Structures are given as C-alpha cells and as structure tokens.
Amino acid sequence: MTRATARRRRTASALMALALAGGTLAAGVTAAPAAHADAWRDKEYWLAESGITKAWEVSKGANVKVAVIDSGVDGQHPDLAGVLAGGVDVSGAGSPDGQKSIGAKPEHGTLVATMLAGRGHQPADATATPSPSAGPSAGPGAGPDGIVGVAPEAQLLSVSTWLGSANPGGKSDQDQIPQAVRWAVDNGARVINISLGSTSPEWPQSWDAAFLYAEQKDVVIVAAAGNRGGGNIQVGAPATIPGVLTVAGLDRNGTASIDSSSQGISIGVAAPAENLIGGMPGGGYADWAGTSGATPIVAGVAALIRSKWPEMTASQVVNRIVSTAKDAGAPGKDPLYGFGVLDAEAALKADVAETRTNPLGSISDWIRVHRRGNLATSPAAAAATPSSAAPTLPEATVPVAEPPSELDGAVPALVVLGFGGLFLCILGAAVFQLRRAARLASAEGPDGPRNPDAGVRDSVNSGGKP
Known part of the structure; x- marks a missing residue:
C-alpha cells in the first residue's frame, strides 16, 4: 500500500464516520398531541435572546429557499405544513422526494427543519389565527402552537442522506455530500444547512467541485462545528471548508458549550446549542442539544438577510452575520466563538460596510493553492440527480479550478x-x-x-x- 493510498483510506475511514452533528436527544422525547404543543413553543428562548423576534420586524425569510441536507424531512409534521418546496434522496435508500426519515438518526432532519422554518399550527381551541410572526413570548392565543422557526416564511428543500451507519443504498458519504450540494444549488437554494460533521478536518478531493460550484453560484453554506460529547474535539469537515459559515454551540448561559460544541479556527459564529426543542417525524416534539440545532438558527438568519436584500452576495451575507456578532471569549476572532455570539437583530438592522470577500475564506483560492489547480470530480458529483422540481438556476457545469500562479x-x-x-x-x-x-x-x-x-x-x- 502506498503512502498516498493509505492516506486516502484513512480519510475515507474518518469520513465514513460522518454523522449528523450532535443531534443528542434528551430523555424527554414525546409524541405529544397538538393540544399540548404550546408548551413546547414556550421553550424557544433563543428567538428572543438571540434577537430573532426583533429581526422579524425587518424580515421573516419570504421568497428564500433553504436546503436541508440531512436525514430527510417529514413534511407531514403539522408545523411544516406548506414549508417544503421540493426534495430529493441522494442515498439510494430513501423516498424520491426526500421526506422519508432515514439513516442512523432518522429524526434529525425534521428536528433541524422545524427549528429553521417551522410555522406552528392552528391552536387546539381555534380561538386564534396562527401567525408565524408571533414568538413564544406573545402569550397564549397570540400565535401558533408548536414550533416557530427562525425563518418562518422561508421554504425548504429536503435533501436526504444516509449517514452514521451502513447505507443500504450503497452510496458513501463521499458520493452523497457533493451530489446533495449540487442538487440544492441547481434547485434554487440560496442557503444550505448542513448539520453534520466528521472527525477529520480533511475532506475528499471529490467534494471540491461541489463546494466550489456553490460558491460560484453565490450560495451561503452553513455547517455545524460538531460536539465534544460526540467525540469532535476539533471542528471536522465539511465545517473546515473555506467560505463555509461554521457554527459553534452555546450553553444556556451563553458561554461555549462543553459538550455541545467543538473548537477550531474555522468557526465563524456561535449560537444556542443546549436546551433546544424540535419537531419529530410523526408529529411529536423533543428536547435535544448540539451544534446540529445551533446551525439552523444561523441558517435561518441568513435566510432573513437574503429575503430582505435579495441582491446581496453570499460573502456579504456571511460578513453581515459575523461582523455584527457580539464578541465573546478572547478579544477578536477565537477558536471557541469565532467572531462572536449571534445577534440576529443587529444582522438585520445594523449598518455594515460592504465587502467583496468572504471573511471565512474562499474554496476557490484554497483549491488553486493546495490542489495545485488539479480539481478532481467524481461521476456522482458531476451527474445531476433526477428530480420533479424544475431547476431555477442555470444548468450545472463542472467547474474548473484556476491554474496556480507562478x-x-x-x-x-x-x-x-x-x-x-x-x-x-x-x-x-x-x-x-x-x-x-x-x-x-x-x-x-x-x-x-x-x-x-x-x-x-x-x-x-x-x-x-x-
């Protein structure tokens, strides 16, 4: 075995451990009927504490599609009625529309989706009309039961993957991830939520083309930093890819979570990751924790920004989020909080200087320097996945890396x-x-x-x- 082969196998082994990042469920998982769902809505402390309810005065995410690359999203959950605008399965083991819950943590995608774009549902007493703008502090009867997401007027694309255990569909994560990213871009996603991670900071070269493609098509990618409790002491791929907005986790006191976060120089911003709630397949709810839940909070804010300023570039969206974050930990950017703690109100209301560059880097520049201009693509990454949804962006083409300079x-x-x-x-x-x-x-x-x-x-x- 050559050294290069051994390295590839080690990388593949680490990536085969790619799992949904930190969807740690508490013991209190329940399939509570709708009549009791308002108690769950009241637990969404991050909506007020992270400035999201104030940000709703500016935007609620209308006309923005967010792709959820996860374990599938149950579109039948009452809080997700009318939210899904399309979907696909890239694992070979799910349903064509991406709504079948699959993988080692089949509930994971629905938990993420409800936190990101849940709309709640009609209260059991039918005395109030559901309004996605009403937060959990609005009081009984003032808003919907169930979970209201950060971007309650956004639409979701469900891209189901099989991760965390042997895939009966036969596709590895090395094939699924680039295919999922490309499909999301081609079907109109302006933001991509990836609440998964690995134990390796490296990613296979077959991923380069897909993430470069998303960058070239001006799509914001938000990824989970991973959790120490799950064995991720350091941030792992894909959250280490330049340009990706990596999210670290906070505990209930607003400090870096010991269990529900990791650390690394690629972290961009921190958001709540403990005492979270989300919807479960079949209509239930659950308490959970992890950067898997912090990620849709930040992705939702990205959707609010893209809704308010449709012409704003992905780099400017990322810059607006990180530059308005509240500094925490060591002064300036640090490996626990990144640029600081998410402040959604400031991200939507503050005056932020325009920029042409992504403060978290560029995969294009990275490829040019580190791959020496040799951009490998796998057939799975280059091939388009059949879908009933009409592409809303130009037809996919395999991007070519710029040759290295002298x-x-x-x-x-x-x-x-x-x-x-x-x-x-x-x-x-x-x-x-x-x-x-x-x-x-x-x-x-x-x-x-x-x-x-x-x-x-x-x-x-x-x-x-x-």
Missing part, C-alpha cells in the same frame, strides 16, 4: 531552498566546531596548551582552514 508555484521551491540553505549552514557550523575542538585537543599538553595562541588562530580562521 508565485504559487515558486513557494514550494523557495521553502525547499530555504530549508536546504539552513541545513547547509548548520552542517558547516558543526564541521567547523569539530575541527576546532580537534585542534585544541592536539595543542593541549599535560601542563596546558603547547601554543597559547592556537585557540586565537583557530577563532580567526573562521573558514575552518588549517
């Missing part, structure tokens, strides 16, 4: 020359010292130096000459 190509040579010169200097100095020691030893007699000036001459003969 300066980029000179970097490895300069590094080699630099280290080579340093090595020669060290070697020369060592030889000089050895020869000097030998001369001193030969000049030394029983009662002292035979020639008291020998050492002086040696120090003057710095070139090591005899």
Whole structure:
C-alpha cells in the first residue's frame, strides 16, 4: 500500500464516520398531541435572546429557499405544513422526494427543519389565527402552537442522506455530500444547512467541485462545528471548508458549550446549542442539544438577510452575520466563538460596510493553492440527480479550478531552498566546531596548551582552514 493510498483510506475511514452533528436527544422525547404543543413553543428562548423576534420586524425569510441536507424531512409534521418546496434522496435508500426519515438518526432532519422554518399550527381551541410572526413570548392565543422557526416564511428543500451507519443504498458519504450540494444549488437554494460533521478536518478531493460550484453560484453554506460529547474535539469537515459559515454551540448561559460544541479556527459564529426543542417525524416534539440545532438558527438568519436584500452576495451575507456578532471569549476572532455570539437583530438592522470577500475564506483560492489547480470530480458529483422540481438556476457545469500562479508555484521551491540553505549552514557550523575542538585537543599538553595562541588562530580562521 502506498503512502498516498493509505492516506486516502484513512480519510475515507474518518469520513465514513460522518454523522449528523450532535443531534443528542434528551430523555424527554414525546409524541405529544397538538393540544399540548404550546408548551413546547414556550421553550424557544433563543428567538428572543438571540434577537430573532426583533429581526422579524425587518424580515421573516419570504421568497428564500433553504436546503436541508440531512436525514430527510417529514413534511407531514403539522408545523411544516406548506414549508417544503421540493426534495430529493441522494442515498439510494430513501423516498424520491426526500421526506422519508432515514439513516442512523432518522429524526434529525425534521428536528433541524422545524427549528429553521417551522410555522406552528392552528391552536387546539381555534380561538386564534396562527401567525408565524408571533414568538413564544406573545402569550397564549397570540400565535401558533408548536414550533416557530427562525425563518418562518422561508421554504425548504429536503435533501436526504444516509449517514452514521451502513447505507443500504450503497452510496458513501463521499458520493452523497457533493451530489446533495449540487442538487440544492441547481434547485434554487440560496442557503444550505448542513448539520453534520466528521472527525477529520480533511475532506475528499471529490467534494471540491461541489463546494466550489456553490460558491460560484453565490450560495451561503452553513455547517455545524460538531460536539465534544460526540467525540469532535476539533471542528471536522465539511465545517473546515473555506467560505463555509461554521457554527459553534452555546450553553444556556451563553458561554461555549462543553459538550455541545467543538473548537477550531474555522468557526465563524456561535449560537444556542443546549436546551433546544424540535419537531419529530410523526408529529411529536423533543428536547435535544448540539451544534446540529445551533446551525439552523444561523441558517435561518441568513435566510432573513437574503429575503430582505435579495441582491446581496453570499460573502456579504456571511460578513453581515459575523461582523455584527457580539464578541465573546478572547478579544477578536477565537477558536471557541469565532467572531462572536449571534445577534440576529443587529444582522438585520445594523449598518455594515460592504465587502467583496468572504471573511471565512474562499474554496476557490484554497483549491488553486493546495490542489495545485488539479480539481478532481467524481461521476456522482458531476451527474445531476433526477428530480420533479424544475431547476431555477442555470444548468450545472463542472467547474474548473484556476491554474496556480507562478508565485504559487515558486513557494514550494523557495521553502525547499530555504530549508536546504539552513541545513547547509548548520552542517558547516558543526564541521567547523569539530575541527576546532580537534585542534585544541592536539595543542593541549599535560601542563596546558603547547601554543597559547592556537585557540586565537583557530577563532580567526573562521573558514575552518588549517
């Protein structure tokens, strides 16, 4: 086995552990009937504390599609009525519309979807008309029962994947993820929510083309940082991909969560990740925790921004979210909070300077430098998945990476020359010292130096000459 083959297998092994990031369910999972759902709505503390209810004064996410790449979304959940605008299965093991709950955590996608774009449902007493703008603090009868998402007027695309266990459909995560991203882009997603992660910071080269494609099509990708409780001490792919808005998790006190978050330099912003609630397939609700739940909070805010400013670029959306975040932890950007704690109200109302660059980097630049212009694509990534939904963006084409510049190509040579010169200097100095020691030893007699000036001459003969 070659070193390169071994590395690929190690990377593949790590990515086969790709799992839905931190969908840790509490013991209190229940399929509570609709009559008791208002108690669940009242638990959505993040809507007020993260500034989301104030942000609703500006936008609720109308006319924006958000793709949820997850374990499938149950569109029959009462809080998701009318929310799904399409879907697909890329695993080969789910339903064509992506609404079958599959994988090791089949409930995961519905939990994410309800937090992102839930609309609640008609109260059991029918004394009030449901209004997605009414938050949990509005009081009984003032809004819908059930869960109201961060972007309650956005539409969702469900892209189901089989992760966390052996896929009966036969496709690995290395095939599913790029195919899911490309399908989402081609079917009109302006934001993509990826609440999954791996134990490896590296990603297979087969992913490059899909994430570059999303960047070129101006799509915001939001991904979970992963959880220490799930074994992710450091952020893993795809949250390490440049340009992706990576979300860390906060505990109920607003500090970095010990269990429901990880750390890394790619983190962009932090959001609540403990004491969360979400909808379950079949109409129930559950308490849960993890950056899987923090991610749709941030993705929902991205949808609010894209709804308010449809012409704003993905880079500007990301910049608006991170630049208005409340600094926490070490001053400035840090590996626990990124740029800070999410402030949805500021993200929708503050004056933010325009930028042409994504503060979290660019996959295009990364490919150009690190892949040396060699962009590999897998057939699964390049092929379009059949769908009943008409593409709303131009037909997919396999992007080509820019060739490396002459300066980029000179970097490895300069590094080699630099280290080579340093090595020669060290070697020369060592030889000089050895020869000097030998001369001193030969000049030394029983009662002292035979020639008291020998050492002086040696120090003057710095070139090591005899």
